[in-house]
Amino acid sequence: MPQDKTANADNIEHQRLTSLVNSMADGVIAVDSAGKIALYNGAALNILDNNSSMQGKPLDSVLKPIDKDNQPVDVYELIQNTKTSTFSRDYRLAYSDGSLINLYLSIAPVHLGYGKDNEHGYVLLIRDITREKSLEEERDEFISVVSHELRTPIAIAEGNISNAQFIVGKKAPDPVILKALDEAHKQTLFLSGMINDLSTLSRAERDKLSYEVEAINAHDLVLELVANYQPSAAQKGLKIIADVDDHLELLHSGRLYVQEILQNFITNAIKYTEKGTVTLGAKPTAKGVVFSITDSGIGISKSDQQKVFDKFFRSEDYRTRANNGTGLGLYVTIKLVRLLHGEVEVESELNVGSTFKVTFPNLK
Numbered sequence: 001m002p003q004d005k006t007a008n009a010d011n012i013e014h015q016r017l018t019s020l021v022n023s024m025a026d027g028v029i030a031v032d033s034a035g036k037i038a039l040y041n042g043a044a045l046n047i048l049d050n051n052s053s054m055q056g057k058p059l060d061s062v063l064k065p066i067d068k069d070n071q072p073v074d075v076y077e078l079i080q081n082t083k084t085s086t087f088s089r090d091y092r093l094a095y096s097d098g099s100l101i102n103l104y105l106s107i108a109p110v111h112l113g114y115g116k117d118n119e120h121g122y123v124l125l126i127r128d129i130t131r132e133k134s135l136e137e138e139r140d141e142f143i144s145v146v147s148h149e150l151r152t153p154i155a156i157a158e159g160n161i162s163n164a165q166f167i168v169g170k171k172a173p174d175p176v177i178l179k180a181l182d183e184a185h186k187q188t189l190f191l192s193g194m195i196n197d198l199s200t201l202s203r204a205e206r207d208k209l210s211y212e213v214e215a216i217n218a219h220d221l222v223l224e225l226v227a228n229y230q231p232s233a234a235q236k237g238l239k240i241i242a243d244v245d246d247h248l249e250l251l252h253s254g255r256l257y258v259q260e261i262l263q264n265f266i267t268n269a270i271k272y273t274e275k276g277t278v279t280l281g282a283k284p285t286a287k288g289v290v291f292s293i294t295d296s297g298i299g300i301s302k303s304d305q306q307k308v309f310d311k312f313f314r315s316e317d318y319r320t321r322a323n324n325g326t327g328l329g330l331y332v333t334i335k336l337v338r339l340l341h342g343e344v345e346v347e348s349e350l351n352v353g354s355t356f357k358v359t360f361p362n363l364k
């Protein structure tokens with residue numbers, strides 16, 4: 001009979017789906033809109049150290065993650081606040097024998113019916129990432145130690161080369177020696193910038209970054225930065241100008257990091273601009289200050305705009321590759337911006353220029 005046929009086909013489809021989900025190495029848990037478990041696989045039982053049925057049980061009775069500060073996480077709140085797929089690698093699970101594992105948790109809201117608003121749920125993927133996390137921690141520790149140890153010799157080399165440049169420059173200078181010293185100096189400066197980025201990066205990854213909220217005079221900060229970068233802009237024949245709103249008030253945030261963030265954007269603006277102007281602006285917003293760094297440089301394509309904040313990303317454009325770089329600057333920058341609860345926006349057009357806007361809220 002046709003109805004039987006449909007039921008049979010549905011059954012086969014269901015069995016296929018169940019064996020597919022069961023064959024996955026990651027734990028899968030599907031919950032309905034009320035947070036009750038509708039489907040799960042064997043891997044989920046393993047990771048949750050559970051050997052009884054979870055069908056129909058409330059999610060928070062079986063999945064009890066804790067956060068970095070060992071505080072319990074409200075999984076209902078977590079899933080209900082999930083509007084688009086998200087994941088976290090920062091939660092942990094405590095087992096009854098006292099051991100802890102690091103958990104990868106991804107949450108995706110799903111609609112189970114078309115046009116029926118109330119038929120929705122969530123699919124959770126869980127994975128034990130304890131080993132990965134400990135390797136990452138070892139790597140970060142290694143980077144931190146190495147970058148710390150490299151700092152002093154590089155600073156000494158830089159100082160000595162700079163002295164040699166000065167002394168050679170005073171006597172009848174041999175252009176070959178001058179050029180060699182100049183190149184050596186440029187490369188040591190690049191190395192020290194890279195080591196700084198690596199060190200900030202490893203501290204950021206290990207959540208070792210901290211700051212004190214201070215009152216920052218945004219107006220003076222912009223003028224100071226413009227003055228500091230005047231020589232390197234002039235060296236490339238660029239103009240660097242300030243565009244500051246007179247109504248700026250004090251910004252309460254972490255001064256050193258605000259400065260480091262703006263410096264990273266300005267360095268890039270100068271680096272990736274061949275002619276024209278770099279403008280550093282600041283305006284008040286309802287909750288803080290928005291700084292903007294605009295250049296008339298090579299620009300960033302639409303697809304690259306999505307990637308500029310990724311670790312080690314550098315555009316394939318030959319004009320980018322003509323400059324030294326590690327692809328770490330903006331990755332570190334966005335970490336610092338998030339630490340200060342700020343936001344970044346990029347607007348850019350290839351061969352026209354780019355604007356990076358960074359908004360800092362008052363933290364007091």
Ligand code: ADP
Pocket residue numbers: 268269272295297298299300308313314315316320324325326327328329330331354
């Ligand atoms: P780096 O400059 O060391 O390559 P960043 O992380 O600072 O690394 O920047 C990542 C990439 O983003 C750069 O390689 C470049 O392709 C692009 N980029 C960043 N800022 C600009 C800019 N102002 N104009 C054009 N491209 C930029």
